[in-house]
Ligand SMILES: [Zn+2]
């Protein structure tokens with residue numbers, strides 16, 4: 122097995138791959154394609170499983186890779202930060218949901234049992250899409266989360282167990298677990314943040330969050346000591362505070378806010394994510410350079426980029 126095609130069953134594998142890094146809407150402008158045009162989707166190969174964070178358009182090529190050449194029916198665990206269109210746009214084209222033997226477990230914010238299912242059914246309203254969510258052939262189970270959960274995994278392909286967590290940051294240990302934190306800092310219904318723990322390493326997925334001055338204490342605590350923080354960094358400060366078109370209140374952070382949280386939470390590495398669609402490759406390169414000067418271990422998320430945590 123080559124390094125570029127790791128064996129998913131390898132228990133020493135904890136590797137992230139970015140399939141979609143763009144915020145708000147996909148881009149097709151050639152000047153943006155070095156960084157990538159697909160909307161949010163991050164795949165994590167860990168402990169014999171594939172966890173997927175958000176179902177933006179990046180999930181479409183990922184789903185094809187999952188099904189093409191699979192020797193057994195694939196199982197995927199999809200964690201939605203929220204159901205804004207840029208985070209679910211690829212869901213109805215996610216190959217496992219169209220493939221009879223495949224299984225998909227979908228998690229995301231929902232105040233009551235069944236709330237997430239009801240939100241996702243809007244996607245396949247007959248005016249928007251010709252096939253209903255329930256008619257898609259793949260097996261699926263949908264779980265509403267309210268925040269403060271700890272999700273444990275049995276053998277690959279089995280239904281995970283959801284419990285209420287005792288601590289905000291979750292356990293340090295060998296076992297694969299996902300912990301959750303609900304933040305109100307995204308209009309109108311808030312956003313779910315996730316932290317994945319495995320073999321004493323962890324990363325935090327925190328997109329679509331607009332930090333307050335000094336950062337939200339509960340978010341800083343949730344990210345405390347993580348090996349990697351993926352954080353919304355959609356705007357330049359001059360865009361956020363623009364006199365003619367201020368983005369304050371739109372639900373996204375500036376580069377400076379992401380750096381501030383990374384520093385206060387004492388994370389080891391920062392990945393800037395959910396890029397403004399109008400920021401071309403040249404701008405993103407400049408953003409990376411400027412951010413590295415503030416927080417050395419920073420990288421701009423790019424489509425196809427992989428990071429190993431073990
Ligand atoms: Zn978004």
Ligand SMILES: [Zn+2]
Pocket residue numbers: 203205307329372
């Ligand atoms: Zn959003």
